[in-house]
Amino acid sequence: xxxxxxxxxxxxxxxxxxxxxxxxxxxxxxxxxxxxxxxxxxxxxxxxxxxxxxxxxxxxxxxxxxxxxxxxxxxxxxxxxxxxxxxxxxxxxxxxxxxxxxxxxxxxxxxxxxxxxxxxxxxxxxxxxxxxxxxxxxxxxxxxxxxxxxxxxxxxxxxxxxxxxxxxxxxxxxxxxxxxxxxxxxxxxxxxxxxxxxxxxxxxxxxxxxxxxxxxxxxxxxxxxxxxxxxxxxxxxxxxxxxxxxxxxxxxxxxxxxxxxxxxxxxxxxxxxxxxxxxxxxxxxxxxxxxxxxxxxxxxxxxxxxxxxxxxxxxxxxxxxxxxxxxxxxxxxxxxxxxxxxxxxxxxxxxxxxxxxxxxxxxxxxxxxxxxxxxxxxxxxxxxx
Numbered sequence: 001x002x003x004x005x006x007x008x009x010x011x012x013x014x015x016x017x018x019x020x021x022x023x024x025x026x027x028x029x030x031x032x033x034x035x036x037x038x039x040x041x042x043x044x045x046x047x048x049x050x051x052x053x054x055x056x057x058x059x060x061x062x063x064x065x066x067x068x069x070x071x072x073x074x075x076x077x078x079x080x081x082x083x084x085x086x087x088x089x090x091x092x093x094x095x096x097x098x099x100x101x102x103x104x105x106x107x108x109x110x111x112x113x114x115x116x117x118x119x120x121x122x123x124x125x126x127x128x129x130x131x132x133x134x135x136x137x138x139x140x141x142x143x144x145x146x147x148x149x150x151x152x153x154x155x156x157x158x159x160x161x162x163x164x165x166x167x168x169x170x171x172x173x174x175x176x177x178x179x180x181x182x183x184x185x186x187x188x189x190x191x192x193x194x195x196x197x198x199x200x201x202x203x204x205x206x207x208x209x210x211x212x213x214x215x216x217x218x219x220x221x222x223x224x225x226x227x228x229x230x231x232x233x234x235x236x237x238x239x240x241x242x243x244x245x246x247x248x249x250x251x252x253x254x255x256x257x258x259x260x261x262x263x264x265x266x267x268x269x270x271x272x273x274x275x276x277x278x279x280x281x282x283x284x285x286x287x288x289x290x291x292x293x294x295x296x297x298x299x300x301x302x303x304x305x306x307x308x309x310x311x312x313x314x315x316x317x318x319x320x321x322x323x324x325x326x327x328x329x330x331x332x333x334x335x336x337x338x339x340x341x342x343x344x345x346x347x348x349x350x351x352x353x354x355x356x357x358x359x360x361x362x363x364x365x366x367x368x369x370x371x372x373x374x375x376x377x378x379x380x381x382x383x384x385x
Contacts, residue, residue, distance in 0.1 A: 148288075244372060361382070
């Protein structure tokens with residue numbers, strides 16, 4: 001293997017995902033978020049045939065209402081791991097990076113990343129400002145819909161992007177969701193259906209925004225030698241990268257989230273692969289606008305070219321580069337991106353059922369925390385020099 005010791009984020013197979021699992025999605029009334037998370041852990045361990053005693057690291061993601069703390073989930077799961085932590089906003093990419101770092105540091109060797117929520121049945125409204133607190137009172141930017149809508153207006157101004165161009169993202173992901181029994185939205189969606197639907201927050205429609213849902217998910221990440229012991233299909237972490245945009249409005253053209261490009265500059269050298277090697281792409285999608293921005297920022301689509309990329313077959317359902325083959329958060333379920341990684345791993349293992357792609361050897365996942373942070377991970381079926 002080539003020396004990558006001086007390349008930031010170059011993991012190059014030192015850890016791997018060995019198991020993924022999830023509960024049902026949608027509505028799980030009467031079940032507390034922590035109980036959902038522990039059920040996801042139980043399902044994952046059972047499906048993979050891994051004994052709970054092998055888990056020496058636990059990373060949890062705080063759910064709305066203050067649930068999801070490692071101390072409580074550890075108690076419910078009956079775990080005393082050597083290492084544990086809770087992230088305020090895990091979106092799985094951030095949680096995964098923490099797990100990889102803990103393994104690299106020798107703090108743990110086999111880490112369970114778990115998330116559970118009852119946000120739909122509990123009636124969480126998500127009507128809060130994302131970013132500056134005065135956004136709610138002065139600008140009315142509540143939820144991702146407000147900032148997503150403004151970001152799309154900016155994109156329209158710069159590139160002449162149409163609503164039909166944006167709608168191609170939701171249409172493509174719905175086609176994948178129709179092949180996914182876990183998905184909440186499985187009714188057919190055409191671009192004509194999309195354009196005929198009313199605005200939810202203009203210029204965004206219902207199909208441009210995720211549906212709040214209950215559910216749980218889990219990933220097990222292990223050190224390379226242990227990964228090969230636990231499974232004959234490890235999915236290796238090759239490279240990781242993150243970047244913040246914490247300066248907020250001090251950043252030039254913040255609506256376009258220019259700092260996404262800094263993640264893109266680092267992730268491919270870290271993984272030791274070119275973007276042309278990516279066989280399947282996953283982008284966290286609380287709104288379709290974030291998908292459009294990240295396709296451009298990571299160099300998969302030219303600025304302003306998203307509509308053409310989908311209609312030409314370059315990106316999306318049936319295209320050269322499949323995108324969010326589970327249906328994403330727009331059609332499958334809203335799980336802070338955890339289900340994207342479950343799907344990615346299943347695709348790389350050949351376990352995705354009716355929507356299985358041909359021989360996914362390299363896959364990439366990109367996620368963000370609103371206007372504040374971004375992260376990406378590249379995975380490979382085999383570690384090569």
